[in-house]
Amino acid sequence: MFDTMTMTKTLGALCGSLLILLLGAWVAESLYHVGGKGHGDHAEQAYVIEVEGGDDAGAAEEETGPTLEELLAAADVAKGAKAFSKCKACHKLEDGANATGPHLFGVVNRAVGSVDGFGYSGNLVAVADTWSPENLDAFIENPKKFAPGTKMSFSGMKKPVDRANLIAYLETIQ
Template sequence: MFDTMTMTKTIGALCGALLIFMLGKWGAEVLYSTGGGGHGDHAQQAYVIEVEGADDHGAEEVEEGPSLEELLAEADVEKGAKSFSKCKACHKLEDGANGTGPHLYGVVNRAVGSVAGFGYSGKLVAVADTWSPENLDGFLTNPKKFAPGTKMSFSGFKKATDRANMIAYLQTIGN
């Protein structure tokens, strides 16, 4: 009725399964770590894409500083190109190549809502006529605040220098 060999195999199988589970958990933590150290350490994410219905408890205040003209005069196009990596999941730079969002070829000083074949939410046309650097700055600061009801779920660039770099980069695309 009681076989020690069967009992040993059963206990060994349970210990092996537990070991595999613990190694899998450790491996997942290593692969998907955000860099936080110990308890109470919170890693700073590179960017946040807000979702409708999410609360704004992590929103930061927009910094005050030099004017947009001053920032654009000193903008770094290369940094703007790097920052575009946050946008390329939804936007394309090629003329006519729409993604989830409209293409951004020649966007600076282009009429708002004018990309043929793209279904805009209609909220953008109500807040601006053209994508001037000033309007782009307002939109890139906080799209949902600039154009309430917009489909764009990106939370925006909080630093004015990041926005200026992005606008300077976009000015080089098709303009």
């Protein structure tokens, strides 16, 4: 059984601990605060360093790599076959052999959504007419961004060289 004195001491200890915690947070905030006047305010810059070209210089220097055409011209079909290993869990290369995804036999320059007997999802047909190398590149990079609502669970292939190798390999499957 608890007596009143023990309960009062426990409650006092809790309130004292909370008070020390709040005071400590307030002191730390005032010592180490780097923002503006309040929590929601943005800090103003103390000084500005002017550079040649102003704000437009950063946008002009955006790094650009080789074009898709250049990547396809230098593509390695053998590396593309290796890259296909990420696809073969859901896609088959034999004509008419649908799996979780449609077959990829002759997919390059084939009409989008044209495989008989496969139920496509999302806006696939609305975003492209044919599986041109450019459309394949964009789809393989990020399927959900290219065709919102697609059920394809693949997160995408980020490296342009890998995508070009894969597309070059798929062009050989006729």
